[in-house]
Amino acid sequence: MTVQTVSLLLSAAAILILAAVFLRVRVLAHAVEDYAPVQGRAYRIRAIAFWLMLLVGLPISIWLLRDMPYEADATEAQIVNATAAQWYWELDREDVSLNRPVEFHVASMDVNHGFGIYDAAGRLVAQTQAMPGYVNRLVHKFDAPGTYRVLCLEYCGLAHHGMMAEVIVSETGGSDG
Amino acid sequence: MAEAYTTAGAKVTAADRGRLWVTLYLAVTGIVLLLMMTLGLLMRLAQSDILTLDPALFYQMMTVHGTGMVGIAALGGMAVMWHFLSAHVRLHGWVLGVNLVLFLAGVVAILAADFLGGFGGGWTFLYPLPATSGAVWPTWAAALHLSGLLVIGVGFLIVCLEIARAIIVGYGGLGRGLGWHVLFANSTENVPPPTVVASTMVVIVTTLALTAGAAILVMSLINIAFPEIQINPLLAKNMTYFFGHVFINATIYMAVTVVYELLPRITGRPWKTNKVFLAAWTLSTTMVLVIYPHHLLMDFAMPTWMMVIGQVLSYVNSFPVLIVTGLGALAILHRSGIRWDLISTLLLISMFGWMAGVIPAVIDATITVNSVMHNTMWVPGHFHFYLLLGLLPMQFAFMIYLARGEDVTPQGGDMTAILYLLFGLGFVGMFLMGGWASVPRRWATHLPEWLIWDQIASVMAVGVIVLATVFVLKFLTRMPRILQEA
Numbered sequence: 001m002t003v004q005t006v007s008l009l010l011s012a013a014a015i016l017i018l019a020a021v022f023l024r025v026r027v028l029a030h031a032v033e034d035y036a037p038v039q040g041r042a043y044r045i046r047a048i049a050f051w052l053m054l055l056v057g058l059p060i061s062i063w064l065l066r067d068m069p070y071e072a073d074a075t076e077a078q079i080v081n082a083t084a085a086q087w088y089w090e091l092d093r094e095d096v097s098l099n100r101p102v103e104f105h106v107a108s109m110d111v112n113h114g115f116g117i118y119d120a121a122g123r124l125v126a127q128t129q130a131m132p133g134y135v136n137r138l139v140h141k142f143d144a145p146g147t148y149r150v151l152c153l154e155y156c157g158l159a160h161h162g163m164m165a166e167v168i169v170s171e172t173g174g175s176d177g
Numbered sequence: 178m179a180e181a182y183t184t185a186g187a188k189v190t191a192a193d194r195g196r197l198w199v200t201l202y203l204a205v206t207g208i209v210l211l212l213m214m215t216l217g218l219l220m221r222l223a224q225s226d227i228l229t230l231d232p233a234l235f236y237q238m239m240t241v242h243g244t245g246m247v248g249i250a251a252l253g254g255m256a257v258m259w260h261f262l263s264a265h266v267r268l269h270g271w272v273l274g275v276n277l278v279l280f281l282a283g284v285v286a287i288l289a290a291d292f293l294g295g296f297g298g299g300w301t302f303l304y305p306l307p308a309t310s311g312a313v314w315p316t317w318a319a320a321l322h323l324s325g326l327l328v329i330g331v332g333f334l335i336v337c338l339e340i341a342r343a344i345i346v347g348y349g350g351l352g353r354g355l356g357w358h359v360l361f362a363n364s365t366e367n368v369p370p371p372t373v374v375a376s377t378m379v380v381i382v383t384t385l386a387l388t389a390g391a392a393i394l395v396m397s398l399i400n401i402a403f404p405e406i407q408i409n410p411l412l413a414k415n416m417t418y419f420f421g422h423v424f425i426n427a428t429i430y431m432a433v434t435v436v437y438e439l440l441p442r443i444t445g446r447p448w449k450t451n452k453v454f455l456a457a458w459t460l461s462t463t464m465v466l467v468i469y470p471h472h473l474l475m476d477f478a479m480p481t482w483m484m485v486i487g488q489v490l491s492y493v494n495s496f497p498v499l500i501v502t503g504l505g506a507l508a509i510l511h512r513s514g515i516r517w518d519l520i521s522t523l524l525l526i527s528m529f530g531w532m533a534g535v536i537p538a539v540i541d542a543t544i545t546v547n548s549v550m551h552n553t554m555w556v557p558g559h560f561h562f563y564l565l566l567g568l569l570p571m572q573f574a575f576m577i578y579l580a581r582g583e584d585v586t587p588q589g590g591d592m593t594a595i596l597y598l599l600f601g602l603g604f605v606g607m608f609l610m611g612g613w614a615s616v617p618r619r620w621a622t623h624l625p626e627w628l629i630w631d632q633i634a635s636v637m638a639v640g641v642i643v644l645a646t647v648f649v650l651k652f653l654t655r656m657p658r659i660l661q662e663a
Contacts, residue, residue, distance in 0.1 A: 003549050008613045011537045018536075022529045025507050032514035035446045042508030046453075046500060053496050061492040065485060067545045070477050086311040111306045112410065114475070114552055116617065122626060124549045124615035129476045131410050132305065136477040153552040153617050155299050157306060158233055158313045161620040 002123060069126070072139035077103035078173065082150070084113035084130040087159035089150055094166060097173025098145055104138040106130045114153025117167065120146035127153055142169040195263050198273035199256045200659050203576055205277070206253035207649035209284075210569075213245040214645060218638045224623045225631035233313065235621035236297030243300030244287060244326070247425055250564065251333060252280060253572040254431030258379065260575070261372045261438045262340065266347035272339040279332030286325030294318025299619070301421065302326070304393070304413035308401045320401050327394045334387045341380040344373065351377050355462065356455035371437035371448055374455060375430055378462045383427045385466065390420030411478055415469075422469040429531060429563065430461075430498070432571035436506055436524055439578060443521050443585045444513040448505065457497035464494040471542040475551045484544060491542035495535050503532045519590035520581075523574035526598050530566025534559055537609060552619075554630070555612020562605045565641070566598065573645075576652035579659050593647055600640030607634035 081092040082104050096102045106115045106128050113130040117140060125148075128138040142148070152163035216238045222228035223235055230238075259273060290296045296318040298307045307319035344354040348369055354377030358364040369377070393416035396408050441448045470487030473479050506528045515521060537559040541550050550556070573594075581588065611630040616623065623631055 003546055004613045004615065007537070007540050007546050007550065007555075008609065011540055011609065014536045015533045018529065018533050021507070022525065025511050026517065026525060028512055029510050029515050029517065031512045033512035035509075035513075038511050039508050042504050042511075046504050049500055049504070050496065053493075053500075057492060058489070061489050061543070064543050064545060065488065068481070068484065069544070069548055070481055070484070086309075110311075111309050112303050112414070116552075118615065122615060122624075124553060126548060127475055127551060131414075131476065131478065133410055134478045138477070151617055155236075155301070155303070155306075155619040157297070157311050158236065159311075160236075161232070161617075161622050 004123065069128075069138065072101075074101045074103045074137075074139045077101040077139065079103050079105065080167070081105045081107075082115055082130070082165075083107050083109060084115065084152070084156075084163070085109040086111065086157055087152075087163045089115075089152075089163060089165035091150070091165055091167070093174055095168045095170065095174030096142065098142055098169055098171055100173070101139050101141045102167075104128070104140070106136045106138055107134065108132045111156050112154045113156045113163065116151045116153040118149040118151055119144065120148065124153075129154060145169050145171065195259055195268060195270035195273060197660060198270055198277060199260045200579070200656060201277060202252050202256035202259075202273065203572075203579070203652060204656060205281070206249045206256065206572065207576065207652055209245055209249045210253075211642065211646055211649060213242050213249065214638070214642045216242040216245075218635065218642060221631055221635045221638055223621065224628075225635050226623070226625075226628055227632070227635065230621065232621040233295060233297065236299075236619075237291045237295065239619060240297050240299050240322075241288065241291050245284075246564070247300060247421075247428075248280070248284070248329060250425060250428040250568055251431070253575075254428040254568070255333070255336060257435050257572065257575045258372070258376055258431040259336075259340075261434045262343075262376045265370060265373050266340075266343040268343050269339060272336055276332035276336045279328050279335075283325040283327075283329035283332070286321050286328065290318045290320075290322035290325060294321060296322045298322065301417055302394075302397065303417060304397055304408050304410055305400065307397055308404060316401050320398060323394050323398050323401070327391060327398075330387050330391050330394070334384065334391070337380045337384045337387065340376060341384065344377050344380070348373065351381060355459055356450060357459070359450075360452055360455045360459065368450055371450055371454065372434045374450060374458050375434050375437065378458050379427050379430050381462055382423050382430075382465055386420045386423035386427065389416050390424065393417055393420065411476065414473060414476065418472040419466075419469045422472060423465055425560070425564075426465050429568050429571075432527075432568050432575075433502060433531075435571050435575045435578070436502065436527065439520065439574065439585060440506060440509045440524060443524075444509050444515055446509045446513060448509065454501055454505075457501040460497040461494065464490050464497070468494050468542075471547075474542075474544050474547040488542055488544050492539055495539050499532055499535055503528050516587040517591045518587035519594055520574050520577050520585060521587070522591035522594040523570040523577070526594055527567050527570035527574065529598075530570060530601070531563050531568075534561075534563025534567055534605075537562065549615070550612055552617060553612040554608045554610075554614075554616045554618050557618055558605055558608030558612050561608055565605060566601045569645070570594070570597070573648040576648060580652045580655040582658075582662065593644055597641065597644040597648075600637050600644065603637035604634055604641055607631070607637065 078096050083090045108130040115130050116127040117125050119125050126140040128136040148167040150165040223230040295314040348354045356369050437448050468491045470483040471491045607630045616627045
């Protein structure tokens with residue numbers, strides 16, 4: 001299951017649970033009960049929510065930090081220099097090998113751009129920003145052959161939507177130069 | 178424990194000097210809102226391949242839409258907060274007038290820059306795009322747009338300073354406005370009610386945001402005038418997103434005062450200021466300022482510790498105000514014996530929209546998720562969620578409340594609010610589905626496989642606009658009477 005699908009399902013589930021709570025409050029609002037016991041229950045729920053978020057949610061959030069893309073391993077990486085400009089990409093290499101890390105050195109010649117890699121099914125698999133004056137290092141290991149597209153993911157002006165390039169992933173790939 | 182109440186049955190009467198301006202703020206908010214919504218619909222139709230729009234015009238409209246929506250979120254939010262706060266502290270109404278004049282002057286400048294000059298740099302005006310358009314727009318258009326923004330920012334800054342002054346005079350300091358004397362010293366003197374606490378938080382964070390925003394605007398203007406004077410792009414990006422993140426969040430904190438003030442009157446149950454409430458607002462005051470790096474998670478040049486803060490504290494930040502306010506609202510309503518009507522339903526929806534909209538936002542603030550969701554349609558999905566279904570229902574509820582002569586007895590009409598919710602859910606849901614399908618945001622034209630989400634969203638947008646028009650018209654048609662009563 002992709003990260004996108006997990007995110008969508010998690011969001012949908014949480015929103016539906018929340019909607020059920022609100023719906024219950026709406027349906028039962030016509031009934032009359034003293035405020036004090038209602039408030040007492042709400043405070044207890046609030047306390048439970050607080051401790052759950054602190055003892056369960058917070059460790060999960062910290063645990064999720066283990067996969068940060070900033071210092072990804074790039075042993076025997078294939079280097080691709082990707083430079084953005086209004087409104088095109090320049091890649092010094094378009095053919096890369098499967099199952100070997102590719103280290104993209106992403107830069108910009110003018111304004112901010114976004115370097116987004118899409119797989120053959122049109123799913124975004126990795127990205128970083130392309131910023132003037134900086135070189136961002138993005139490491140990605142392609143695990144399926146095919147033609148991947150690079151799209152611009154940071155608004156950069158008139159032909160932002162036209163900035164596309166291709167990366168071809170195969171068993172043999174291109175030369176490491 | 179010391180407590181202050183937004184008391185049941187109390188009638189807040191806005192200072193008459195402020196009433197004229199509050200009414201005009203809401204009128205401008207309502208009219209501009211409908212125009213910006215229409216621009217939004219046209220953009221979604223263009224992305225649906227139903228309407229042909231020149232990309233240059235699309236991006237001009239996108240710039241106006243984004244900037245205008247942030248502007249009226251603040252204008253309407255300020256009207257709500259001012260109205261209720263003026264019952265607790267003494268405010269000078271003319272300050273609102275000054276801000277409105279500056280706001281309208283800024284709007285004229287922005288409209289001229291964008292639609293006449295062709296500026297389309299987005300609401301983010303991300304350096305160095307304003308000065309580096311690829312010869313698409315002239316530098317005067319960029320300068321005029323940024324100057325318009327600066328004028329608007331200065332206006333809101335003046336209002337924030339006036340509110341800060343009034344709270345300092347009324348409560349003895351901003352710390353006391355946040356209730357620190359209650360929280361840390363167990364004082365029972367001059368306990369600030371919820372509206373004062375929220376307003377204090379708003380002026381603290383908004384003043385900082387506007388200062389950063391004004392600074393980057395001036396720096397960008399200097400760069401336009403003297404291209405040899407350059408700015409560090411990463412610094413510029415930090416300043417822009419610090420401003421944008423804090424400012425748009427503050428607009429919700431402004432508007433939520435309507436929930437604190439009206440629910441007690443509708444239900445007859447008080448909204449208490451207690452230590453948990455005060456601690457929550459103090460925590461949020463801090464955290465809303467430091468979590469903005471979650472907008473920069475794909476800027477790998479950022480220090481890693483800032484990214485960690487961006488992820489972890491974004492998650493933590495969802496608790497204090499949101500859970501405390503959301504659960505507080507639900508508790509006040511639960512088994513309260515009320516009959517639902519338009520105002521109470523809008524307030525209920527606003528709490529749902531705010532809380533639910535934060536869920537996809539927090540998920541997106543997770544770095545591994547952000548790697549495949551950042552700058553996709555997922556992002557407008559979550560911010561439209563809590564603005565369209567959180568912030569706007571608060572503002573609509575306030576408009577209806579004034580239109581009904583500040584009478585909160587049930588008068589029906591809740592079905593229109595429910596329809597608004599359903600169309601709104603459909604609309605934001607299509608953004609989220611687009612994000613799931615990796616559709617990039619801010620693209621003038623879409624690939625064929627993405628059109629289905631755009632087309633359904635367009636239908637939903639029509640419903641949202643029709644219902645928003647109903648709410649705004651309810652207010653506008655009663656404006657003469659509102660002003661007469663004032």
